[in-house]
Amino acid sequence: MKNTPIPAAIRTEDTGIGMKLSYIESSTVGEVVGKFSKASTAAKDDAYQLAKGSGGVKGTGDIGTPPRYGERRISKELYDELRDGTPTAKLREKVNEGIEDKIGTPDPALPGKYITDRLQADHIVLMKNIAKMENFDKLTKEQQLKVLNNEENFLGLSEAANKSKGSKSYSDWTIYKKEKIEVDPKFREEMIKKEKELEMKLQKQIDDFVEGNKKDIDK
Structure with missing residues (x-):
């Protein structure tokens, strides 16, 4: 399944005589899945950095970390x-x-x-x-x-x-x-x-x- 060829994009190539020819570029299913996975990871990283730059909470800047309250754990x-x-x-x-x-x-x-x-x-x-x-x-x-x-x-x-x-x-x-x-x-x-x-x-x-x-x- 991973090695099954599928159409991935339409490209054009200059023939050198004033004409351009279109052709279909193929990729395997595995290659397409890999590229999608990398793009998804990059998007998540960008979102994380954006949140990190704003302190993780809108309007907080580099103030700190939202407090996490619970029961008192000291005697x-x-x-x-x-x-x-x-x-x-x-x-x-x-x-x-x-x-x-x-x-x-x-x-x-x-x-x-x-x-x-x-x-x-x-x-x-x-x-x-x-x-x-x-x-x-x-x-x-x-x-x-x-x-x-x-x-x-x-x-x-x-x-x-x-x-x-x-x-x-x-x-x-x-x-x-x-x-x-x-x-x-x-x-x-x-x-x-x-x-x-x-x-x-x-x-x-x-x-x-x-x-x-x-x-x-x-x-």
């Missing part, structure tokens, strides 16, 4: 130990850079409130969510703390805002119940977007650690 004991290690003192200071100039200015999260004291370091992507990301349990404790203390994932919030937000995501945090103040819509919208971007960055950071660990084992 409560380890979770509590990690909780004690994040945020670090360095991060608490980082979110308070220039705090002297911010005292007395409007609270960006709570309209009508003002910054009156040092800011508190808040995980933008919640620790409880990071701990549920796929492969987090495969990291060393040191690597887990590096992910949890990723500097990009922290924002300075006023004490009132931080207590109000608690363990809620920015999508779920809509109101400061104590004084019935709605969270500033623009601030919340920006933070929801930032939260989604950071989910991807953190998942990629986790996956990169796992890949690095595999390479170390293979050495």
Whole structure:
């Protein structure tokens, strides 16, 4: 069957005397199937590279990897130990850079409130969510703390805002119940977007650690 000749294309050939003759070019069934297979593979590769160049998700660029959530796979004991290690003192200071100039200015999260004291370091992507990301349990404790203390994932919030937000995501945090103040819509919208971007960055950071660990084992 593979060696059965079949018409593949119509070609023209110049005779050299001002005339062109048409002829039918033949190929075997096996040759045609082989060419089709190569073309199909090339098309898939092109599609993969296109997706890779856009981060695999429309509009994400090189931000990272879409988060893969599941059940938390680390023990409560380890979770509590990690909780004690994040945020670090360095991060608490980082979110308070220039705090002297911010005292007395409007609270960006709570309209009508003002910054009156040092800011508190808040995980933008919640620790409880990071701990549920796929492969987090495969990291060393040191690597887990590096992910949890990723500097990009922290924002300075006023004490009132931080207590109000608690363990809620920015999508779920809509109101400061104590004084019935709605969270500033623009601030919340920006933070929801930032939260989604950071989910991807953190998942990629986790996956990169796992890949690095595999390479170390293979050495």
